Amino acid sequence: MTDPTAKDLLFFRYHQAMTTLRPEEPLNLTSDVDLVTFGQRLRHLRRSRGMTLADLGERVGRAPSQLSLLENGRREPKLSLLQALATALEAPVEELLRRQPPSRRAQLEIALEEAQRDPLYRTLGLSHLKVGKRMPNEVIEHILALYGELRRSRTKPTASPEEARKANAELRRQMHERGNHFADIENVAAQTLDAVGYRGGAVSQGTLMTLVSHFGFGLQYVRDLPRSVRSVTDLRNRRIYLEREQLGMHTPRTILLQTLGHIALDHDQPADFADFLRQRVEANYFGAAILMPERAVVPFLQEAKANRELSVEDLADVFSVSYEMAAHRFTNMATHHLGLQLHFTKNDENGTIYKAYANDGLSFPQDSDGAIEGQRMCRSWAGRHVFNAEDRFSVYYQYTDTPTGTYWCLSHIDPSHERDFAITLGVRYEDSRWFRGRDSTNREKSACPDGDCCQRPPKALADRWEGMAWPSARAHSHVLSVLPPGAFPGVDEADVYAFLDRHSTE
Numbered sequence: 001m002t003d004p005t006a007k008d009l010l011f012f013r014y015h016q017a018m019t020t021l022r023p024e025e026p027l028n029l030t031s032d033v034d035l036v037t038f039g040q041r042l043r044h045l046r047r048s049r050g051m052t053l054a055d056l057g058e059r060v061g062r063a064p065s066q067l068s069l070l071e072n073g074r075r076e077p078k079l080s081l082l083q084a085l086a087t088a089l090e091a092p093v094e095e096l097l098r099r100q101p102p103s104r105r106a107q108l109e110i111a112l113e114e115a116q117r118d119p120l121y122r123t124l125g126l127s128h129l130k131v132g133k134r135m136p137n138e139v140i141e142h143i144l145a146l147y148g149e150l151r152r153s154r155t156k157p158t159a160s161p162e163e164a165r166k167a168n169a170e171l172r173r174q175m176h177e178r179g180n181h182f183a184d185i186e187n188v189a190a191q192t193l194d195a196v197g198y199r200g201g202a203v204s205q206g207t208l209m210t211l212v213s214h215f216g217f218g219l220q221y222v223r224d225l226p227r228s229v230r231s232v233t234d235l236r237n238r239r240i241y242l243e244r245e246q247l248g249m250h251t252p253r254t255i256l257l258q259t260l261g262h263i264a265l266d267h268d269q270p271a272d273f274a275d276f277l278r279q280r281v282e283a284n285y286f287g288a289a290i291l292m293p294e295r296a297v298v299p300f301l302q303e304a305k306a307n308r309e310l311s312v313e314d315l316a317d318v319f320s321v322s323y324e325m326a327a328h329r330f331t332n333m334a335t336h337h338l339g340l341q342l343h344f345t346k347n348d349e350n351g352t353i354y355k356a357y358a359n360d361g362l363s364f365p366q367d368s369d370g371a372i373e374g375q376r377m378c379r380s381w382a383g384r385h386v387f388n389a390e391d392r393f394s395v396y397y398q399y400t401d402t403p404t405g406t407y408w409c410l411s412h413i414d415p416s417h418e419r420d421f422a423i424t425l426g427v428r429y430e431d432s433r434w435f436r437g438r439d440s441t442n443r444e445k446s447a448c449p450d451g452d453c454c455q456r457p458p459k460a461l462a463d464r465w466e467g468m469a470w471p472s473a474r475a476h477s478h479v480l481s482v483l484p485p486g487a488f489p490g491v492d493e494a495d496v497y498a499f500l501d502r503h504s505t506e
């Protein structure tokens, strides 16, 4: 019969003591870490008895170097040696095998040893740090804190600009597949509206408040919301915190509905950035589906189409929503309910595209990942020309000849935003007959994405100025930048938790 090892003994004890553990739980007792703990306990006991390695070695008949290997957690003792050690140290075997580190110091040393064995730590390429007796606890604590931060930053979903743009492109592909109409979310919204007694037309403030309590939440308006968030939901006390004053598309009403959207749609903490984006799109969709219920919007649009008076501003008016939200909701309904294919863009005065959707064959500028956000829109498109229109806040209409055909577009600078953004909806030439503004005489020609259209300077100018200009670039928009890591990208969790703590005791 072979001499059982300490591991065998531990294993045996484990089964004796821990039969209540679930079977899938790992047997941590046999991992490296427990050998380290064992070594720590051995060293602690030896020192507390005032013995050197040589003293102890003599009593158990082993070389000091062998005991040193044991104390450093690099070798596993056989049961016979374990018993000899216990006898020499005048302590029961159990004392040596206990899982708790013998002291704060030992605990720190074990944690550091464990950290250094982590493959993630090893990727740093540092040589193994041997902990000497004189290394202060503070130094070890410091290293462990850095290691903790390293783990946190590597294991949570983060998004590089490339990942963010890829995730966006994938999402757009899915929206395209469904004609930007999400029937399942429409259903959840419809059921929610039924549950709170919605009777048709625009949704009243009272209905919205009923909706909040329908989900078992209370509302609280505050002035000190963390800067990185638009709302915070306290799931423990079931409270939704909102900032009192908001501008533009993100009025408290829409933020509130997006928050409830996450709850209504059973969203879990996002697993990665793509998941985060998908959840945000779905929650926004839910919010719009409540404020502009399908059952009210569809008859309204069908009638407007029959009268050849389709427009976005009427929709925004009737349902008291921003122009952007109305235009977006229009895209949810157009293909599914009106048989219209169309495109939608949001861009700033420089032509930088923030949002885009198309299923009418229009070809957007895009990068190698298929991302459109952050690209520059053709100078000849309506979204650019609207900024030069005489009255830049009325709706601008334009026909544009492009390599994929002629399109008719309506474009409007949404006045509900702090910054100027053009919101554009467009359809193929033959579909313009259903819209108000089809009699426009504005007509432009675009050869984009051909670089000679407008993306490269005209040759005469280039010849004159090449090498003679030194522009200073303005910092770029958020769609292009790295989002800070965290379970919710871009959100400062420390701020959020501090905020919740501050308010939950009120």
Ligand SMILES: [Zn+2]
Residues within 6 Å of the ligand: 377, 378, 379, 380, 446, 447, 448, 453, 454, 455
């Ligand atoms: Zn162009």
